[in-house]
Amino acid sequence: xxxxxxxxxxxxxxxxxxxxxxxxxxxxxxxxxxxxxxxxxxxxxxxxxxxxxxxxxxxxxxxxxxxxxxxxxxxxxxxxxxxxxxxxxxxxxxxxxxxxxxxxxxxxxxxxxxxxxxxxxxxxxxxxxxxxxxxxxxxxxxxxxxxxxxxxxxxxxxxxxxxxxxxxxxxxxxxxxxxxxxxxxxxxxxxxxxxxxxxxxxxxxxxxxxxxxxxxxxxxxxxxxxxxxxxxxxxxx
Amino acid sequence: xxxxxxxxxxxxxxxxxxxxxxxxxxxxxxxxxxxxxxxxxxxxxxxxxxxxxxxxxxxxxxxxxxxxxxxxxxxxxxxxxxxxxxxxxxxxxxxxxxxxxxxxxxxxxxxxxxxxxxxxxxxxxxxxxxxxxxxxxxxxxxxxxxxxxxxxxxxxxxxxxxxxxxxxxxxxxxxxxxxxxxxxxxxxxxxxxxxxxxxxxxxxxxxxxxxxxxxxxxxxxxxxxxxxxxxxxxxxx
DNA sequence: CGAAACATTGACAACTTTCAATTGCCGTGG
DNA sequence: CCACGGCAATTGAAAGTTGTCAATGTTTCG
Numbered sequence: 001x002x003x004x005x006x007x008x009x010x011x012x013x014x015x016x017x018x019x020x021x022x023x024x025x026x027x028x029x030x031x032x033x034x035x036x037x038x039x040x041x042x043x044x045x046x047x048x049x050x051x052x053x054x055x056x057x058x059x060x061x062x063x064x065x066x067x068x069x070x071x072x073x074x075x076x077x078x079x080x081x082x083x084x085x086x087x088x089x090x091x092x093x094x095x096x097x098x099x100x101x102x103x104x105x106x107x108x109x110x111x112x113x114x115x116x117x118x119x120x121x122x123x124x125x126x127x128x129x130x131x132x133x134x135x136x137x138x139x140x141x142x143x144x145x146x147x148x149x150x151x152x153x154x155x156x157x158x159x160x161x162x163x164x165x166x167x168x169x170x171x172x173x174x175x176x177x178x179x180x181x182x183x184x185x186x187x188x189x190x191x192x193x194x195x196x197x198x199x200x201x202x203x204x205x206x207x208x209x210x211x212x213x214x215x216x217x218x219x220x221x222x223x224x225x226x227x228x229x230x231x232x233x234x235x236x237x
Numbered sequence: 238x239x240x241x242x243x244x245x246x247x248x249x250x251x252x253x254x255x256x257x258x259x260x261x262x263x264x265x266x267x268x269x270x271x272x273x274x275x276x277x278x279x280x281x282x283x284x285x286x287x288x289x290x291x292x293x294x295x296x297x298x299x300x301x302x303x304x305x306x307x308x309x310x311x312x313x314x315x316x317x318x319x320x321x322x323x324x325x326x327x328x329x330x331x332x333x334x335x336x337x338x339x340x341x342x343x344x345x346x347x348x349x350x351x352x353x354x355x356x357x358x359x360x361x362x363x364x365x366x367x368x369x370x371x372x373x374x375x376x377x378x379x380x381x382x383x384x385x386x387x388x389x390x391x392x393x394x395x396x397x398x399x400x401x402x403x404x405x406x407x408x409x410x411x412x413x414x415x416x417x418x419x420x421x422x423x424x425x426x427x428x429x430x431x432x433x434x435x436x437x438x439x440x441x442x443x444x445x446x447x448x449x450x451x452x453x454x455x456x457x458x459x460x461x462x463x464x465x466x467x468x469x470x471x472x473x474x
Numbered sequence: 475c476g477a478a479a480c481a482t483t484g485a486c487a488a489c490t491t492t493c494a495a496t497t498g499c500c501g502t503g504g
Numbered sequence: 505c506c507a508c509g510g511c512a513a514t515t516g517a518a519a520g521t522t523g524t525c526a527a528t529g530t531t532t533c534g
Binding site: 079154 | 374382
């Protein structure tokens with residue numbers, strides 16, 4: 001059994017609002033949801049669990065027995081480096097699948113950023129399913145491929161200047177959360193800094209810099225309005 | 238048909254010397270090679286092609302119709318940024334599979350670093366095979382998982398200082414090429430710099446610094462001997 | 475309302491890049 | 505065989521960017 005002291009298993013099965021796990025741009029137009037055997041299977045077989053804000057979902061080095069999908073809230077995965085620095089490996093928003101390490105042990109830790117609901121399913125069961133049903137296997141491959149692309153994109157981001165990194169981060173968040181021009185950040189400046197490999201002071205200064213250029217507007221610390229997408233994309237290229 | 242002016246299709250089918258594509262630590266002990274359906278399939282169905290040094294294998298934005306495995310030589314994938322900077326996305330050594338983008342178009346360009354032989358196979362055929370044979374599907378998933386881990390490792394590297402990046406790079410190359418303490422670099426300082434997000438001057442200075450600390454020895458510009466692994470690993474965190 | 479955490483801002487230090495010059499390596503042709 | 509030319513690599517000095525340390529302002533939440 002999972003031993004998450006801070007969590008509890010919900011009896012209800014909330015409908016998922018987004019299906020980001022499959023190739024991103026896939027709006028369910030017309031009200032009739034498309035078939036997503038992998039996600040359907042996860043919801044069929046999995047348990048829904050809740051994690052309060054700032055609680056651990058799994059730790060680095062623990063057995064990677066389960067895979068997760070975010071239902072609501074947000075999750076960050078991270079590593080603590082020997083010198084004490086923290087590297088955020090990724091943020092996961094509703095619809096995203098995480099914990100799918102292809103090793104026996106989790107290579108990162110995972111925490112709820114805010115109060116979060118996830119669906120949990122045995123990884124071995126997913127693998128068995130994938131072995132039986134090529135469609136599910138193919139979907140798993142797609143999910144992994146998406147994750148790979150996302151990591152590669154971020155890797156390329158880390159090669160660039162602070163301004164370019166922050167711009168890229170804002171664009172990524174805007175696309176993933178898709179709230180139009182307004183980006184609601186569920187995470188702190190330090191989270192962002194650890195994600196981008198900067199200090200939180202530099203993140204703060206860079207945001208101000210972008211605001212001074214009229215590329216963005218910081219209406220509240222966690223609420224940023226994108227004013228000039230092309231300027232941001234120029235930095236992204 | 239592939240339209241690589243600079244390449245030609247070989248009639249011979251050279252035996253592969255390494256099987257890095259499968260979970261890395263998998264030496265074929267006992268002389269009898271293990272079964273690798275994915276690789277076997279690639280060699281069965283694929284054509285062997287040669288690319289002279291510094292020639293393009295595919296370009297960013299081209300249709301991603303083919304997947305490749307390096308037989309001999311070396312390959313780099315990269316992006317050119319609008320401002321002219323080049324970002325090297327990855328190096329591929331014999332045994333490595335590349336071009337497996339999970340999109341319609343290649344997200345990076347690929348070039349032969351030195352004279353290089355590769356096996357080429359239709360990506361759609363791999364996918365069809367994977368749909369029919371869960372074992373191959375599983376292997377594809379493993380290859381992708383390995384790539385994912387490698388990218389994640391490099392991502393962590395990019396957060397660190399120049400010295401730590403260069404040390405990490407040397408360790409990665411030493412492990413992948415596994416020529417004992419001697420690392421033969423097929424790429425230039427500029428390639429390394431573009432891979433690590435540094436300038437070639439910094440790479441050069443850092444190598445000297447490591448040499449001064451007796452951690453390495455630069456016996457020739459492209460030939461580096463690792464003298465003190467634990468010192469390098471300490472930098473690796 | 476008040477405390478704690480989060481965020482911003484400034485000054486200075488450290489590291490990396492940029493610009494410039496020099497050295498070393500290697501293949502070609504005399 | 506050696507000289508030359510071209511590219512890669514090294515090295516130095518100055519400039520720029522980001523990190524560090526410190527102080528202050530702001531939001532959130534009990």
